[in-house]
Amino acid sequence: MSAIRLRWVVLSAITALAAALRLVDLGAVRLDPFYDAAVRSMGVSWHNFFFGAYEPAGSVSIDKPPIDLWLQVASVKLLGWGSTSLKLPEALAGIASVPLLYAAIRRPFGTIAGLVAALALAVLPIEVITARSDTMDGAMMLLLVVALLLLVRACDGGGTAWLLAAAAALGVAFNVKLLESLVALPGLLALALLGMPPGAGRRARQLLAATAVYVVVALSWLGSTLLFPAHDRPWAIGSTNGSAWNAAFVFNGSERITGKAAEVGQARGAARIAPPSPTRLLARSGQLPGTWLGWEALAALALGAFALIALARRRAGRLQRASAVGVFLWLVTGVVLFSDMARLHPRYVESFAPAVAGTIGIGVGLIAAAGNRARWLALPLTALLALPLAVSIEAVEAKTTDAGNVGGLPPGEQHALSAYLLAHQGGARYELAAGSATTVASLIVADQRPVLMLTTYNGLPLTTVAELKQAIASHEVRYAFINSLCGPHSTKITSGCAPAARWVRAHSTDVSRQAGLAPELLWRLP
Numbered sequence: 001m002s003a004i005r006l007r008w009v010v011l012s013a014i015t016a017l018a019a020a021l022r023l024v025d026l027g028a029v030r031l032d033p034f035y036d037a038a039v040r041s042m043g044v045s046w047h048n049f050f051f052g053a054y055e056p057a058g059s060v061s062i063d064k065p066p067i068d069l070w071l072q073v074a075s076v077k078l079l080g081w082g083s084t085s086l087k088l089p090e091a092l093a094g095i096a097s098v099p100l101l102y103a104a105i106r107r108p109f110g111t112i113a114g115l116v117a118a119l120a121l122a123v124l125p126i127e128v129i130t131a132r133s134d135t136m137d138g139a140m141m142l143l144l145v146v147a148l149l150l151l152v153r154a155c156d157g158g159g160t161a162w163l164l165a166a167a168a169a170l171g172v173a174f175n176v177k178l179l180e181s182l183v184a185l186p187g188l189l190a191l192a193l194l195g196m197p198p199g200a201g202r203r204a205r206q207l208l209a210a211t212a213v214y215v216v217v218a219l220s221w222l223g224s225t226l227l228f229p230a231h232d233r234p235w236a237i238g239s240t241n242g243s244a245w246n247a248a249f250v251f252n253g254s255e256r257i258t259g260k261a262a263e264v265g266q267a268r269g270a271a272r273i274a275p276p277s278p279t280r281l282l283a284r285s286g287q288l289p290g291t292w293l294g295w296e297a298l299a300a301l302a303l304g305a306f307a308l309i310a311l312a313r314r315r316a317g318r319l320q321r322a323s324a325v326g327v328f329l330w331l332v333t334g335v336v337l338f339s340d341m342a343r344l345h346p347r348y349v350e351s352f353a354p355a356v357a358g359t360i361g362i363g364v365g366l367i368a369a370a371g372n373r374a375r376w377l378a379l380p381l382t383a384l385l386a387l388p389l390a391v392s393i394e395a396v397e398a399k400t401t402d403a404g405n406v407g408g409l410p411p412g413e414q415h416a417l418s419a420y421l422l423a424h425q426g427g428a429r430y431e432l433a434a435g436s437a438t439t440v441a442s443l444i445v446a447d448q449r450p451v452l453m454l455t456t457y458n459g460l461p462l463t464t465v466a467e468l469k470q471a472i473a474s475h476e477v478r479y480a481f482i483n484s485l486c487g488p489h490s491t492k493i494t495s496g497c498a499p500a501a502r503w504v505r506a507h508s509t510d511v512s513r514q515a516g517l518a519p520e521l522l523w524r525l526p
Helices: 003-023 033-042 046-051 067-079 083-109 111-123 125-131 137-157 160-195 200-218 220-225 244-258 294-313 318-340 346-368 372-383 386-397 411-424 441-447 465-473 499-507
Strands: 432-434 451-453 479-481 522-524
Touching (some): 003 083, 003 111, 003 125, 003 386, 033 067, 033 441, 067 137, 067 160, 083 111, 083 125, 083 137, 083 346, 111 125, 111 346, 111 372, 111 386, 125 137, 125 346, 125 386, 137 160, 137 318, 137 346, 160 244, 160 346, 200 220, 220 244, 294 318, 294 386, 318 346, 346 372, 411 479, 465 499
Parallel strands (some): 432 451, 432 479
Antiparallel strands (some): 479 522
């Protein structure tokens, strides 16, 4: 068998392994009710589709651009509503990233480096887990790999078109997961600065054009929302003023780093993530144990340092040197940020998973090319990837997910609430008034009915008492679901303490027992 044919056979086997890890029993993995409610609501109208509406009436939207959710809407429209169709776009993104990372690493470092990088990404446990969850991080990660590949191609040939395409891919990644995508930016910028062909003036013009493309693409969706009148734009959940810009740069930006915003929707009984520390990614337990990513990241740091030293000693070419520095800086940025970040979900580390795998591939590839004795070291280093493979297989068997649980009602409560409302609400426009936008996602998924939101994130009032009274008088809403108490020690972010929620409790009839629910949950409005 020729070397070229063998290379493609091995890459095909690695990609098939990645597909198996991401697709086997995919439908059995728990769903994310918050984003699934948005997918359900976005299929109702083009208005909802564009804005990423969270409930069918389009009054509120999710806290991020809906670019990735567009893929999920398309999937459920083509394949029907179901657990597999909701998660399929992310799974396919995880699979596609494997051969693309191979192509990006092989170009400067050769076949062995590319294959090892592809294998490292294929079996990386956190990547497998995230690709099997219906969140958008896997799609963002794929776009970062695409940007890396395009940028390597631009540096290899000096083509401006490749550089602009890389900038556009980064811009789309920002539209998928906002500031999380910026983890790759320092490394990719270093790759461009060091790797583009000589010529200060030409390089400056190319990078200036790439910056312009990135900014335009990255802000395209946020900017286009401003073309609509304010009353046509849904209130962005998580924002303090209803603006998608505020949700993007404050709620999903500064507050994620500082931990200012309170956390909601954690699954019952879920372990908490380790607190910020230099060894956080090596934790033995919690939401992000070291076996999911940390030990591979540590190995990547060691191999990356070796690679930089080896390339400096042998005076490597421009493309190799730039690629090694860029990928290693991407890796270090991720390790430093997520070791110190206050609010961290495991899926966030998808933003530097390609750098972990890529650096491992670069290091092993350089060792394999160093000489006959060194080649014997490359083989056991590659064999160590059997450890993350075993962890990934365990995660698949355990149906592990990194999806959140915002708005997930207990199944019994969900069924009782839905059955009672469908039997008693008559012709009301809204299925009910919800005390908080982040409590009834699973009800929206089940019934696909409009919901009148009394508050948005952190108990911020969204519907005034006067507006609620008007909706009641016009027979638009007959019931309210308030599952947050307001006591003497409640904080200002308690949704049950909002004026509209307090008015409901003071003037409505508690029908919770008739609906088969615990007391003081469901209220018949006057």
